[in-house]
Amino acid sequence: MKLRRFFGPTSRAVLEQVRAELGPDAMIVANHASADGIEIMALPADALPQLLEDRPDQALPSAVPLATGDDAGVTVKLSARSQEPARGPAADAADPETGEAADPETGEAAAAAADPVTNMAVTDMGAWMAAEMAAMRCFFEEQMTQLAWSDTLRRSPLRSRLTRDLLHAGYSASLARMITERLPDDFNAEEAQAWLAGVLTRNLLTVDPADEIVTRGGTYALIGPTGVGKTTTTAKLAARCAVRYGAAKLALLTTDSYRVGAQDQLRIYARILGIAVHTVSDRHDLRQALESVRGKHLVLIDTVGIGQRDSRVAEQARLLAHPQIERVLLLNAAAQAETLDEVVTTYRRGPDGETDTLYGAIVTKVDEAARTGAVLDIAIRRRLRLQYVTTGQRVPEDLALPHLDYLVDRSLRAAARPSAFAVESDELPLLTGAASLHA
Numbered sequence: 001m002k003l004r005r006f007f008g009p010t011s012r013a014v015l016e017q018v019r020a021e022l023g024p025d026a027m028i029v030a031n032h033a034s035a036d037g038i039e040i041m042a043l044p045a046d047a048l049p050q051l052l053e054d055r056p057d058q059a060l061p062s063a064v065p066l067a068t069g070d071d072a073g074v075t076v077k078l079s080a081r082s083q084e085p086a087r088g089p090a091a092d093a094a095d096p097e098t099g100e101a102a103d104p105e106t107g108e109a110a111a112a113a114a115d116p117v118t119n120m121a122v123t124d125m126g127a128w129m130a131a132e133m134a135a136m137r138c139f140f141e142e143q144m145t146q147l148a149w150s151d152t153l154r155r156s157p158l159r160s161r162l163t164r165d166l167l168h169a170g171y172s173a174s175l176a177r178m179i180t181e182r183l184p185d186d187f188n189a190e191e192a193q194a195w196l197a198g199v200l201t202r203n204l205l206t207v208d209p210a211d212e213i214v215t216r217g218g219t220y221a222l223i224g225p226t227g228v229g230k231t232t233t234t235a236k237l238a239a240r241c242a243v244r245y246g247a248a249k250l251a252l253l254t255t256d257s258y259r260v261g262a263q264d265q266l267r268i269y270a271r272i273l274g275i276a277v278h279t280v281s282d283r284h285d286l287r288q289a290l291e292s293v294r295g296k297h298l299v300l301i302d303t304v305g306i307g308q309r310d311s312r313v314a315e316q317a318r319l320l321a322h323p324q325i326e327r328v329l330l331l332n333a334a335a336q337a338e339t340l341d342e343v344v345t346t347y348r349r350g351p352d353g354e355t356d357t358l359y360g361a362i363v364t365k366v367d368e369a370a371r372t373g374a375v376l377d378i379a380i381r382r383r384l385r386l387q388y389v390t391t392g393q394r395v396p397e398d399l400a401l402p403h404l405d406y407l408v409d410r411s412l413r414a415a416a417r418p419s420a421f422a423v424e425s426d427e428l429p430l431l432t433g434a435a436s437l438h439a
Contacts, residue, residue, distance in 0.1 A: 003029060003041045003042070003043050004018075004021070004022065004041065004042055004043060005039060005040075005041055006018055006021075006039070006040045006041075006042065007037055007038070007039045007040075008037055008038055009037045009038070010037075010038060011031070011033075011038045011040070013038075014031075014038050014039070014040045015040070018040060018042045022042055022043070022044045022045075023044060023045065025044075025045035026042045026043065026044055026045060027042060027043055027044075027045055028040060028041075028042050029041045029042060029043060158183070158187070158188075158189060158192050159180045159181070159183050161189075162176075162179075162180045162183065162192060162193075162196055163176050163177065163180045164415075165196075165412065165415035166179070166180070166196075166373065166415070168371075168414070168415040169371055169372075169373035169411050169412055169414045169415040170337065170371035170372065170373025170374040170375075170376075170377065170411065170414070171373040171374070171376070171377045171411075172337060172374075172377050172381070174381075175377050175380065175381060179196065179199055179200075180196075183195065183196075193412075196412070197405075197408050197409065197412060200376065200380070200408045200411075200412075201404045201405060201408050203380045204376065204379055204380055204386065204402075204404050204407070204408070205379070205383060205384065205385040205386065206385060206386045206387075206401075206402045206404060207360060207385055207386065207387050207401070207402075209401055212387065212388075212401060213237060213298070213328070213387055213388075214237060214240045214241050214244060214298060217297045217298050218298065218299070218324075218326060219290065219299040219301070219322075219324045219325050219326065220298075220299070220300055220301065220325070220326050220327075220328050220359065221301040221303055221320050221325050221326070221327050221328065222234055222300065222301065222302060222303060222328050222330060222362070223303050223316065223320070223327050223328065223329055223330070223347055224305065224329055224330035224331070224332075224343065224347065225305055225306065225307050225308055225332075225343055226305030226306070226307060227305060227332070228305065228330040228331070228332045228364055228365075229330060229332070229364040229365060229390060230302055230303060230305060230330055231256070231265050231266055231302050232390075232393060232395065233330060233362060233364060233388075233390055233399070234252070234266065234269075234300050234302040235266065235269035235395045235396070236390065236395050236396040236398070236399040237298075237300055237388075237396075237399070238250055238252060238269065238270070238273060238275075238298075238300055239269075239273065239395055239396035240396050240399070241297065241298045242273045242274075242275075243396075245297050245298070247273050247274045247275050249296055249297035249298065250273070250275055250296060250297065250298050250299075250300075251275070251278070251293035251296040251298070251299045251300070252266065252270050252275060252276075252277045252278070252299075252300055252302070253277070253278045253279075253280055253286075253289050253290075253293075253299065253300070253301040253302070254266055254277055254278070254279055254280070254301070254302040254303075255279075255280055255281070255286075255301065255302070255303045255304055255316075255319065256302055256303060256304040256305075266302055269395065278292070278293070282319070283318075283319055283321075283322075286319065286320075286322065287322070290322065290324060290325075299324075301320070301325065303316060303320070304316070308339070308342045308343045308345075308346040308347065309342070309346075313346050313347065313349075314349070314351070317349060317350055317351045317357075318351040321350070321351040326359035327347075327357060327358055327359055328358070328359050328360055328361065328362060328387060329343070329344065329347050329348070329358050329360075329361045329362070329384070330361070330362045330363075330364050331343065331344070331361055331362070331363050331364065331375055331378065331379075331384075332364055332365050332375075333363050333364065333365050333366045333368070333369040333372050333374075333375045334365050334368045334369040334370070335374070335375070336374070337374035337377065337378070340374060340375060340378045341378055341382075344378055344382045344384065348382075358384065359385075359387075360384065360385040360386065360387040361379065361384040361385065361386055361387065362386075362387050362388045362389070362390065363375055363379075363386060363388075363389045363390070363402070364389075364390045365390065366389055366390065366391045366410075367391045367392050367398075370414065371411065371414040372407065372410060372411045372414070373411040373412075373414065376407060376408070376411055386402040387402075388400065388401060388402065389401075389402045389403075389407070
């Protein structure tokens with residue numbers, strides 16, 4: 001398969017020719033520009049493997065040399081031909097010293113002529129072409145990455161299967177690729193499955209049982225979006241503390257004055273436990289409330305639920321900016337992966353914009369999630385220390401310390417269930433090919 005040359009007045013016009021003749025997945029190998037137009041050299045997406053096989057020791061034409069080594073990759077080197085000035089009356093009348101075209105009536109040097117197609121001054125073509133070439137280089141690199149990863153998956157059906165299982169379980173393409181590309185080559189299916197579960201388990205952080213919130217004591221604010229289960233989880237932790245240390249060692253605060261009935265719900269739980277609930281609305285109230293509960297073993301603060309895209313998240317961070325308060329983020333196991341990622345990114349910021357201000361995370365609604373890989377993926381990639389897992393509405397029963405082996409096994413078993421959202425083997429390169437570029 002030979003390289004094809006395409007020529008046109010603008011890069012857009014030439015790219016349309018490339019798409020029409022070679023398809024939308026065609027790979028741009030090189031380009032150059034002159035005042036007369038743009039030339040692009042391209043080849044079909046499926047042609048490069050054949051070129052690599054046919055010409056392993058030779059450079060591809062038009063300044064695209066093959067790299068040597070095990071990766072058999074391709075280094076793109078775009079040509080850098082100088083731009084020639086357009087010929088014509090204006091060019092012939094150019095100032096001999098400055099090279100600028102002269103006005104035919106005044107004889108004075110005129111501004112650079114605008115390109116009739118792109119409406120761009122010739123003097124700006126250099127910057128424009130640099131941007132065009134950078135975009136083409138990026139496109140070519142992604143194409144090559146996808147081809148290389150596709151070839152890897154084709155050579156290793158076991159790696160392909162594990163990647164597909166991780167994606168089906170809800171894990172991200174970037175994490176799936178990062179893990180499976182390190183799979184030892186001599187493993188059988190059973191060994192590979194055990195290895196995969198072990199990698200996921202070792203990369204999940206969790207609290208030591210002797211250092212859980214109820215045992216450790218202190219002041220904790222449960223934060224997170226609306227509907228994630230903050231009030232119910234607060235009640236579960238409070239009940240645990242009351243049973244273990246007595247109600248006198250416990251204090252409950254709430255900042256939720258927005259939601260109708262939110263305080264009533266917490267007060268019902270508090271009445272059952274035989275304690276009072278302190279309501280705070282600003283930093284002054286919070287300081288007074290914390291002073292009044294000084295000496296308690298455990299102080300829990302139930303906060304108002306705020307969406308991760310709401311500017312009030314920053315206001316809440318400023319309200320809770322107190323040296324005694326540790327912030328614990330609640331994550332809904334049934335939520336969409338991208339949403340969970342946004343939640344962590346937003347809520348981990350402190351009042352001054354600093355990151356990594358969370359004490360840990362509690363995974364809620366595990367019983368409602370069809371697939372739990374997404375929340376575990378977020379915990380691994382964002383290095384969140386898991387404090388508890390909740391699996392229902394019962395107080396205090398449906399709260400437990402995270403059992404990592406169970407959580408990982410539960411997430412991977414979801415990959416065996418049929419689903420309309422399952423990824424087929426031939427679709428894997430599309431999802432994971434460029435993941436390493438954005439991981």
